[in-house]
Amino acid sequence: MSKIEIKKFNLYYADFHALKNININIEEKRITAMIGPSGCGKSTLLRSINRINDTIENVYTSGEINVSGENIYGDEIDVDALRRNVGMVFQRPNPFPISIYENVAFGLKVNRIALNKNIIDETVERSLKAVLLWNDIKDKLRKSALNLTLEQQQRLCIARLIAVAPHVILLDEPCSSLDPVATQKIEELVIQLKDRYTIVVVTHNMQQAARISHNTAFMFLGELIEFDKTEKIFTNPSKRETGDYVSGRFG
């Protein structure tokens, strides 16, 4: 079943046509990877799924993106509620400059999910356990989140999402500022999360896409070139550009 359906989606930055007629169906509770050379539009597409692109001036779109059957570019949509349901993890870990506890509690408070302190405490603990961070930091919940290592910060950013119980998690090159060991740990975490969330990950690291995803989309110059099972994309792609890219001939 597809959780996200993108239909005839176009995006312009002022007069630059960044996404050209994208059509793609993303399966529920699967990991979908988006690969392609820098500037191909994969991050832009990802950032369209929670409408965080709206914060940039001069962005125009056409077409539809349906999440759980609802067009998020429709007139009726509540963007704040959408972003709560479609969480995002960014390239550089961006914990807020407040305590670890407050970082996780932030989403609960702003969305009025829980206002009772006991429930917040429980959710913070559960979320930090889900990203395997609890044991390392349970004694320093009140310390600033900026003192954590980059890997821990990225885990915290994922915990912060899990706390608000999204359906979809978008990861925008989540390991690009991490070392290989930390990368491996984050990948393991992402794989664990796939049973409960629909995950879309943008990566410039093809091996990462091969390791963790079920389906892979290859994008080039703002177009979706090919979208298929990950094994097929990497072993027997139907398009020549895809083959050239995954075998390292360009990009």
Add this chain to the structure above:
Amino acid sequence: MRKIIDNVIEAVIFMCGILSIVFVVLIFGFLFKEGFSFFKDFGIIKFITGQFWYPTSDTASFGILPLIIGSVLVTVGACIIAVPIGIMSALYISEIVPKGVRDVLKSLVELMAAIPSIVIGFVGMVTLVPFVRTLFDIPTGLTAFSGSIMLAFMAMPTIVTISEDAIRSVPWQYKEGALALGATEWQTMRRIVLKAAMPGIIAAIMLGIGRVIGETMAVMMITGNSARIPHSIFEPVRTMTAVIASEMGETVSGGIHYRALFAIALVLFIVTFIVNFIADLFLGKNKNK
């Protein structure tokens, strides 16, 4: 030859740099010398806690408590007005207004800082003072309240521009992260942006306060210049700065009244020094992050 020029230039730059420090130390030394000799004659406790400022009576009394209260009242009043409005306009300029308008607004606010205080005092005297008098139906509009309003105008440009810098330097990733979690624009500003910018905002407030405490002309024209302990903000007050400015001309150089004014200047200097020091602490904290 080039070596010599290099050395000369270096020496000149060094002299210029050291000069400003020398001046501050000299001013402080001078104030301290005159003030201290006054304290020896009159007593520092009696000076600070004395309720009566009668510098020219036969048995002169130099109690600056009414002046301190006057300064504090006007300053606190100005802050209560200027801080919320200043921070809100900083938020508006940095977060809400489109880019083109932002630059215009910011230059306008900075221009406001360039208005000479005598002009602010004059405008206040002919517009605000009669307005306050009729609005609250009080005998005179020359009150601490009127002074606070005009001083708020003077503190606002400092507060707005420096807070705006602090707010704008909050990394974009924080805002993006908050919005991506479903926070509204206002929740993002209040819970994340303002919090992250807080050291800079506190520094801005401190610098604004520093300007208000030291302000002389405008308060002299608007606050009524009555050196009595006021019972409310709708009474005339006299500030420390106003006393020095208005009485210095009438004193005998070296006399006790003359030295008393220096002692007031010393108190002012110490207060503004502390306020600026706090501002520096917070500005430094901001940069380290």
